Amino acid sequence: xxxxxxxxxxxxxxxxxxxxxxxxxxxxxxxxxxxxxxxxxxxxxxxxxxxxxxxxxxxxxxxxxxxxxxxxxxxxxxxxxxxxxxxxxxxxxxxxxxxxxxxxxxxxxxxxxxxxxxxxxxxxxxxxxxxxxxxxxxxxxxxxxxxxxx
Numbered sequence: 001x002x003x004x005x006x007x008x009x010x011x012x013x014x015x016x017x018x019x020x021x022x023x024x025x026x027x028x029x030x031x032x033x034x035x036x037x038x039x040x041x042x043x044x045x046x047x048x049x050x051x052x053x054x055x056x057x058x059x060x061x062x063x064x065x066x067x068x069x070x071x072x073x074x075x076x077x078x079x080x081x082x083x084x085x086x087x088x089x090x091x092x093x094x095x096x097x098x099x100x101x102x103x104x105x106x107x108x109x110x111x112x113x114x115x116x117x118x119x120x121x122x123x124x125x126x127x128x129x130x131x132x133x134x135x136x137x138x139x140x141x142x143x144x145x146x147x148x149x150x
Contacts, residue, residue, distance in 0.1 A: 054110065054111070055111070057109060057112075058109055058110060058111035058112045058115060059112075059115060061100050061102055061109035061112035061116075062100070062111075062112045062113075062115035062116040062119060063119075064102065065094060065099045065100045065112060065113070065116035066116050066119045066120060068099065069094075069099055069116070069120060070120075070123070070128070075128060076125060076128050079120060079123060079125060079128070080125065082094075082117070082120060082121075083120075083121065087117075087121070090113075090114075090117035090120075090121070091113035091114040091116075091117045092113070093117075094113040094116055094117055095108045095113045099113070099116065100112040100113045100116060
């Protein structure tokens with residue numbers, strides 16, 4: 001009886017064996033890559049990218065909504081009224097008030113109202129200033145002071 005090393009040394013693979021071995025390795029690599037390796041198809045990668053872009057836009061709009069809402073002259077009254085609403089209705093109140101409709105858009109940004117409402121729900125009324133804060137969306141028209149270097 002010959003040892004395994006002798007049998008391996010004397011083995012001569014035919015073309016069909018080599019072809020099927022390569023095909024099996026390719027299939028096994030693809031199975032491992034797509035299941036555990038994190039590989040994705042072009043379509044699912046595009047879907048993920050689109051979803052991430054929509055989420056980023058919603059987060060940006062929610063941050064703008066949050067700052068504008070707190071910068072409003074009647075922020076304390078508005079926030080009290082918003083907190084009295086049920087949690088599932090707060091997003092609708094912000095959408096109806098136009099807080100998540102930006103620039104020249106006619107419709108509110110999808111998902112932004114809920115994110116903004118969640119941020120506003122965490123605000124403590126005691127931390128709000130009693131005097132109105134300047135509009136967070138306003139752009140300063142004054143030029144910065146010139147500095148001199150000596």
